Amino acid sequence: MPTIEQNQLSALLPEIRRIAEGAGEKIMAIYKRGFKTETKSDDSPVTTADLAANTFIDKELKKLAIQFPILSEESAHLSFAERASWETYWLVDPLDGTKEFINHRDSFTVNIALIHQHTSVLGIVHAPALGLSYFAGKGLGSFKVTGTGIGSTAEPEKIHARHLPEHTVIFVGSRSHTGEDMTNFLDNYQADKGEYDLQSIGSSLKMCMVAEGKADLYPRLWLTSEWDTAASHCIVDEAGGKIVKTDMSPLLYNTKDSLLNPYFFAIGDNSVAWNKYLPKTLSNQAP
Known part of the structure; x- marks a missing residue:
């Protein structure tokens, strides 16, 4: 087809x-x-x-x-x-x-x-x-x-993703997976922009929060599998957001032997280059 x-x-x-x-x-x-x-x-x-x-x-x-x-x-x-x-x-x-x-x-x-x-x-x-x-x-x-x-x-x-607010940005993250890369990312953002709000929820509901405008960014700086993201990926895209790798290129499926995703961002406002807040060295990228 x-x-x-x-x-x-x-x-x-x-x-x-x-x-x-x-x-x-x-x-x-x-x-x-x-x-x-x-x-x-x-x-x-x-x-x-x-x-x-x-x-x-x-x-x-x-x-x-x-x-x-x-x-x-x-x-x-x-x-x-x-x-x-x-x-x-x-x-x-x-x-x-x-x-x-x-x-x-x-x-x-x-x-x-x-x-x-x-x-x-x-x-x-x-x-x-x-x-x-x-x-x-x-x-x-x-x-x-x-x-x-x-x-x-x-x-x-x-539902629609939202434009970046003038005031406090809302990040959403995992209860089960955080790590040094995420901590450094948030520290870098705070040093540049100041306050932010960090909310935690399980499963792919994090990406759905971005899709419905309840969060601005889900920085996934921890390993996931392709089935973890695929369904909510379409939901974010169709809500006006975007799912991208940390080099801001599209996250794709079934392109390699490994079924692990690289680190990625679920973004509500596509005008922001969030990767500028990444630490210089990432610890555990997928193959």
Whole structure:
């Protein structure tokens, strides 16, 4: 398929919203009754909820009229030689923010993205414990809906990233991952501009905060995987923001063997060159 048309994305969005909400129901049932946690080979945690959501999403995506390959955090990871020819594919994180889930903090999400020609063209981030979803399709805009779930009649509202305020800038960061690079970045900003506000939340909701104008920048100076960012990437783009590497070039998908992202910025106002506040040497860039 050489291009993805807007009418195809429009048709897919309600289906993917349904699938994400269905996965959220599986997750919440386990969240309420208790779950087992194991450690994967990369020392990251995985729960029975991750696996149940992954099974559901995989099964439902395979029922869609148009079929694309599926790459998920909890599925077998193909080598780049096997997936290099994929022009369009699903990129899934069935439970983003597993540490939030394990610690009974509600900011975990279901992330489903459609990648086409190395860019995210459709994305949904569903936060089942918070009862809200963010979604977007290329050329269709970005939206937020609260009160999600079976029988919900909630209407989506269009969201927009904001221009940089005249006063205090809002950064958003991770509860689980900070580190020296982030500390140095914030120190450099403060030395130049003064005060800032730093807010913390789990999962890809950080990028969604940028998309809806509740934060100005998410500097991700810690390793992530491509499924962590793909769904919210489209949401930020369609809200008028941008996701870029630290050299301010676009963050792309499926371009190398490693599925790790380089450091990146989720930016609300594209007029600011945030990389001028980076420390001279970054400690742990991805391959």
